[in-house]
Amino acid sequence: xxxxxxxxxxxxxxxxxxxxxxxxxxxxxxxxxxxxxxxxxxxxxxxxxxxxxxxxxxxxxxxxxxxxxxxxxxxxxxxxxxxxxxxxxxxxxxxxxxxxxxxxxxxxxxxxxxxxxxxxxxxxxxxxxxxxxxxxxxxxxxxxxxxxxxxxxxxxxxxxxxxxxxxxxxxxxxxxxxxxxxxxxxxxxxxxxxxxxxxxxxxxxxxxxxxxxxxxxxxxxxxxxxxxxxxxxxxxxxxxxxxxxxxxxxxxxxxxxxxxxxxxxxxxxxxxxxxxxxxxxxxxxxxxxxxxxxxxxxxxxxxxxxxxxxxxxxxxxxxxxxxxxxxxxxxxxxxxxxxxxxxxxxxxxxxxxxxxxxxxxxxxxxxxxxxxxxxxxxxxxxxxxxxxxxxxxxxxxxxxxxxxxxxxxxxxxxxxxxxxxxxxxxxxxxxxxxxxxxxxxxxxxxxxxxxxxxxxxxxxxxxxxxxxxxxxxxxxxxxxxxxxxxxxxxxxxxxxxxxxxxxxxxxxxxxxxxxxxxxxxxxxxxxxxxxxxxxxxxxxxxxxxxxxxxxxxxxxxxxxxxx
Numbered sequence: 116x117x118x119x120x121x122x123x124x125x126x127x128x129x130x131x132x133x134x135x136x137x138x139x140x141x142x143x144x145x146x147x148x149x150x151x152x153x154x155x156x157x158x159x160x161x162x163x164x165x166x167x168x169x170x171x172x173x174x175x176x177x178x179x180x181x182x183x184x185x186x187x188x189x190x191x192x193x194x195x196x197x198x199x200x201x202x203x204x205x206x207x208x209x210x211x212x213x214x215x216x217x218x219x220x221x222x223x224x225x226x227x228x229x230x231x232x233x234x235x236x237x238x239x240x241x242x243x244x245x246x247x248x249x250x251x252x253x254x255x256x257x258x259x260x261x262x263x264x265x266x267x268x269x270x271x272x273x274x275x276x277x278x279x280x281x282x283x284x285x286x287x288x289x290x291x292x293x294x295x296x297x298x299x300x301x302x303x304x305x306x307x308x309x310x311x312x313x314x315x316x317x318x319x320x321x322x323x324x325x326x327x328x329x330x331x332x333x334x335x336x337x338x339x340x341x342x343x344x345x346x347x348x349x350x351x352x353x354x355x356x357x358x359x360x361x362x363x364x365x366x367x368x369x370x371x372x373x374x375x376x377x378x379x380x381x382x383x384x385x386x387x388x389x390x391x392x393x394x395x396x397x398x399x400x401x402x403x404x405x406x407x408x409x410x411x412x413x414x415x416x417x418x419x420x421x422x423x424x425x426x427x428x429x430x431x432x433x434x435x436x437x438x439x440x441x442x443x444x445x446x447x448x449x450x451x452x453x454x455x456x457x458x459x460x461x462x463x464x465x466x467x468x469x470x471x472x473x474x475x476x477x478x479x480x481x482x483x484x485x486x487x488x489x490x491x492x493x494x495x496x497x498x499x500x501x502x503x504x505x506x507x508x509x510x511x512x513x514x515x516x517x518x519x520x521x522x523x524x525x526x527x528x529x530x531x532x533x534x535x536x537x538x539x540x541x542x543x544x545x546x547x548x549x550x551x552x553x554x555x556x557x558x559x560x561x562x563x564x565x566x567x568x569x570x571x572x573x574x575x576x577x578x579x580x581x582x583x584x585x586x587x588x589x590x591x592x593x594x595x596x597x598x599x600x601x602x603x604x605x606x607x608x609x610x611x612x613x614x615x616x617x618x619x620x621x622x623x624x625x626x627x628x629x630x631x632x633x634x635x636x637x638x639x640x641x642x643x644x645x646x647x648x649x650x651x652x653x654x655x656x657x658x659x660x661x662x663x664x665x666x667x668x669x670x671x672x673x674x675x676x677x678x
Contacts, residue, residue, distance in 0.1 A: 117317045118172060118173050118213060118237050119213065119315055119316060119317040119320060120208070120210070120211030120212055120213055120314060120315025120316070121211060121288075121315045121316055121320055121341075121344050122317075122344075122363060123208055123211075123213060123215060123237070124208055124211060124289065124315070124344050125343075125344035125345070125347040125363045125364075125380070126174075126175065126347065126363070126380060126381075126384075127206060127208055127215070128344075128345055128346075128347060129347050129379075129380050129381060130163075130175070130176060130206070130381065131206045133156070133161055133176065134154050134156070134161060134163065134176075134203055134206065135203060135204075135205070135206065136156065136202060136203065136204070137154035137155060137156035137161065137202070137203050138154065138155045138156070138200065138201070138202055138203075139152055139153070139154055139198050139199060139200065139201050139202075139203060139219065140153050140154065140155045140160075140199065140200070141153040141199070142191055142194045142195050142198060142199060143181070143183045143187075143191065144183075144184075144187065144188050144190060144191035144194075145181045145182065145183050145184065145396070145525070146395075146396050146399050146400070146525070147188075147399055148166060148167045148168045148169075148242075148258065148259075149164065149165070149166045149167075149168065149181075149396070150164070150165045150166075150191070150194075150244060150258070151163070151164055151165075151177075151181060151183075152165065154203065161176050162176060162177050162178070162179075163175075163176055163177075164176075164177040164179070165235055165244060166242075166392070167235075167236075167237075167242035167243055167244055167258050167259065168242070168395060169239055169240040169242060170395065171388065171391060171392070171395070172213075172237035172238070172239065172242040173237065173384070173388065174215070174235060174237070175380075175381050175384040175385060175388075176381040176385070177381075177385045178382075178385055179385065179389065179392075181396075181525065181526075182525060182526035182529075189256075190244075190256055190257070190258050193246065193255060193256040194233075194246060194256075197221065197229075197231055197246060197255060198219055198221065198231065198233065198246070200221060201219040201220060201221035201231065202219065202220050202221070203217060203218070203219055204218045204219065204220055205217075205218040206218070209279065209282075210282070210287055210314070210315070211285075211287050211288070211289070211314050211315030212282055212283075212314075212315070213236065213237040213238055214234065214235070214236050214237075214238075214279070214280075215234070215235045215237075216232050216233070216234050216235075217232065217233040217234075217235070218230065218231075218232055218249065219231045219232070219233065229248065229250070230248070230249035230250060231246065231247070231248060231249060231255075232246070232247055232248075232249050232277075233245070233246050234246075234247065234277070236280065238280065241280070242259075243257055243258055243259045243261075243271065244257065244258040245257040245258070245271070245277060247277040251276075252276050252277045253274060253275070253276060253277070254271070254272065254273055254274065254275050254276070254277050255273060256273050257271060257272075257273070259271070260272055260273075268280060268281055283314055284314070285312065285313055285314025285315070286299075286312050286313045286314060287313075287314065287315070288313050288315070288337065288340075288341045289341055289344075291337065291341075293334040296334040296337060297334070299312065300332070306325055306328040306329050306332055307325060309328060309332075310324050310325045310328065319360070319362075319366065319369060322368060322369060323340070323366045323367070323368050323369060324337075324340050325368070326367065326368025326369075327339065327340045327368070343363070343364035344363065344364070347363040347364070347380040348363060348364070348365075348376060348377065348378055348380060348383075349361070349363065349376065349377040349378075349379065349380045349382070349383020349384060349387070350362045350363070350364070350365050350373065350375075350376050350377075350383075351373075351374040351375045351376075351383070351387060352366070352369075352371035352372060352373055352374060353371060353372045353374050354370070354371060355370060359374065359387070361383070361384065361387045363380055393524055393525065396525040397520065397523050397524065397525055397528060400525055400528040400529075401520050401523070401528050401531070403532075403541075404516075404520070404528070404531060404532055404535055404541065405517075405520060407535060407540055407541060408513050408516050408517050408520070408535075409517075411509075411513050411540065412510060412513045412514070412517070415506055415509055415510040415513065416510065418506050419503070419506055419507065419510065422499055422502055422503050422506060423503070425495070425499050426496065426499045426500070426503065428492065429492040429493065429495050429496045429499060430496065432488075432489050432492035432493055433489075435485045435486070435488045435489035435492065436485070436486065436489040437460065437462055437468075438468070438470045438485045439482045439483070439484075439485035439486040439489065441458045441459075441460060441461075441468065441470065442456075442458070442470065442478065442481055442482035442485065443479075443482045444458075444461075445458050445459075446478050446479065446482065449472070449478035449481065450478075451474075451477060451478070452474045453472050453474060454471070454472055454474050455469055455470060455471050455472055456469075456470055456472060457469045457470070458470060470485075508650075508651060508654070509651070511599065511654075512575075512651040512652075512653070512654070514599040514627065515575060515599035515600075515653050516531065516534070516535065516574075516575065517599070517627075518599040518600060518601075518626060518627045519531055519573060519574045519575065519601075521627075521629075522573070522601070522625050522629070523573060523574075524573075527573045527574060529551070530551065530557075530573070530574050530576060530577070531574050533576075534574060534575055534576050534652060538651075538652070553576065553577055553580045555570065555585065557573070557577065558570050558571060558572060558573065558577060558581060559571035559572075559573060559601075559625070559676065560676070560677040561621055561672075561675040561676050561677060562675055562677055563605075563613075563614055563617050563618070563675060564613070564617065564675075565611070565613075565614065567605065567606065567607050567610070567614055568605075568606045569603060569604065569605055569606070569617075569618055569621055569675075570585070570586075570603070570604045570606065571601050571602070571603050571604075571621060571622075571625055572601045572602045572603075572653075573601065574653075575651070575652035575653030576652055576653075577602075578601060578602035578652070578653040579646070579652055579653060579655075581602050581604055582602045582604065582641065582644060582655060583644075583646060583655075585604070586604045586606075586641045587606070587608070587641065588640070588641050588642040589608035589640060589641070589642065590604050590605060590606050590607065590608065590640070590641050591604070591605040591607065591608075591610055591615075591618070591638055591639070591640055591641070592604055592605075592638065592639055592640070592641050592644055592657070593605065593618050593619055593621070593622040593636055593637070593638045594622055594626075594636065594637055594638075595622055595623055595626040595627075595628055595634055595635065595636050595637075596635040596636060596637050596662060597635075598626055598627050598628050598634075599626065599627045600622060600623075600625055600626025600627060600628070601622065601625035601626065602653070602655075603618060603621055603622040603625065604641070605618040605638075608640075615638060615663060616663065616665060617675070618638070619636040619638065619663045619665045620665045620666075620667045620668070620671070620672055621667075621672055621675070622636050623636055623665050623666075623667040624667035624669065624672040628667075629667055629669075631666075632666045633664045633665075633666060634664065634665055634666065634667065635662050635663075635664050636662065636663055636664075636665060637657070637660040637661070637662050638660060638661055638662075638663065639657050639658075639659055639660040639661065643657050643658055643659050643660070644656070644657045645657070
């Protein structure tokens with residue numbers, strides 16, 4: 116189910132007691148449409164994530180550690196000015212709409228108490244977060260400023276009066292009496308039409324509510340259905356097409372399979388959206404560098420095709436030498452001004468061979484022209500092969516960068532950006548950023564079933580540091596065979612067969628082949644690995660390796676990860 120009105124009502128029954136009367140201590144805007152509000156209450160911190168992302172608008176308490184940008188956006192600076200240090204007095208849902216108002220009290224520069232409202236509107240592409248003064252309803256600022264031409268229903272700009280968006284008509288099932296039920300039932304005797312009279316339900320809720328009423332068209336069924344939303348829990352269910360859905364109750368009338376449940380609805384939501392949120396955040400942060408990587412890969416792929424064509428032409432250049440020899444042999448038959456001539460080819464049983472001629476050149480010069488072309492092509496083979504090697508290495512490098520992006524978490528993107536900047540593919544940013552030192556804490560860390568530790572690089576700089584500086588020479592190094600992926604170090608000099616299999620699965624998962632079966636993985640002791648002079652970041656060579664085929668399973672791999 117989506118973040119519909121009933122879902123929000125249910126979530127607030129769990130969330131409100133944790134945040135009410137709490138002090139808002141810190142505010143962050145890590146991504147374009149996402150805010151993190153840190154509340155302090157009873158000596159505990161609670162982080163409220165609010166997302167106005169069009170695909171997954173949502174809010175809940177999160178334990179996720181989200182890295183914040185070095186430069187704060189304008190909107191979060193305004194929120195800090197007006198809301199930091201304020202007290203949350205009330206959390207209010209507008210009916211059963213997807214609108215929640217957080218009411219704060221704070222003091223201005225003069226020491227006067229002011230009442231402020233942070234309105235969270237979760238309405239798909241129209242989702243927004245709006246800060247306004249509760250006294251005069253004037254908008255102070257908002258996450259998405261909307262041009263008046265784009266929204267004629269209301270003005271969404273600073274200093275305008277805050278107005279609610281156009282709301283859907285419908286009944287509120289939470290304050291529906293038995294008397295009202297009986298009256299409505301007499302007016303609308305069909306359960307399917309009866310359900311349509313209620314507001315705040317998404318498609319799944321409507322089907323489930325209808326199922327209750329079809330079983331027993333009574334006030335008791337209505338009350339039983341809506342009472343679910345006052346006792347929320349977290350349920351993840353799967354559709355027949357293997358798509359995961361989140362519910363705060365366990366539906367009985369939908370064709371769904373239960374995957375997991377959690378008594379803590381906020382913790383369940385945090386887990387459910389973790390992967391989706393990471394992908395969205397990575398996409399936002401990596402948009403520029405992905406464009407660079409994509410363009411470079413396209414250029415290099417085109418260059419490879421061109422070079423291979425040139426190589427094929429050079430390796431099949433014997434025809435130019437043969438034509439030159441035939442012209443010299445039968446030079447007496449070539450007359451000035453001829454554009455072509457057919458001569459017996461003694462390499463092919465004197466079969467006639469047609470040879471084009473430049474009428475502006477004398478016969479001897481035409482023969483010499485073919486010899487020159489032949490020699491030029493033969494001499495170019497070495498150069499073309501060198502260019503092919505360099506181009507393929509560059510293409511492999513950008514494949515490795517793309518793989519790092521695909522496996523990245525939001526906080527990893529800055530390091531990838533730094534790498535491309537240092538390699539000259541991105542311009543240096545004017546904003547001064549403190550360079551983050553690579554340490555063991557910046558890597559991915561895993562613990563095998565027997566307690567042995569695995570370290571995994573997240574980008575090419577980390578791969579080099581891990582393999583060439585951090586790892587012990589007797590540790591074992593793992594990498595997918597001939598496929599871009601992370602360097603993986605097993606910190607043990609005598610691994611068991613099971614250790615090797617588990618380490619290889621981790622290496623396969625953190626590679627371009629993470630969704631493949633039967634992935635070949637090379638492994639070798641670190642002492643056998645070398646980095647050629649001038650090689651791209653992340654590129655190494657090795658000898659004496661062994662190989663193993665594995666199939667990576669996401670849940671098994673990630674269950675070993677040390678957070």
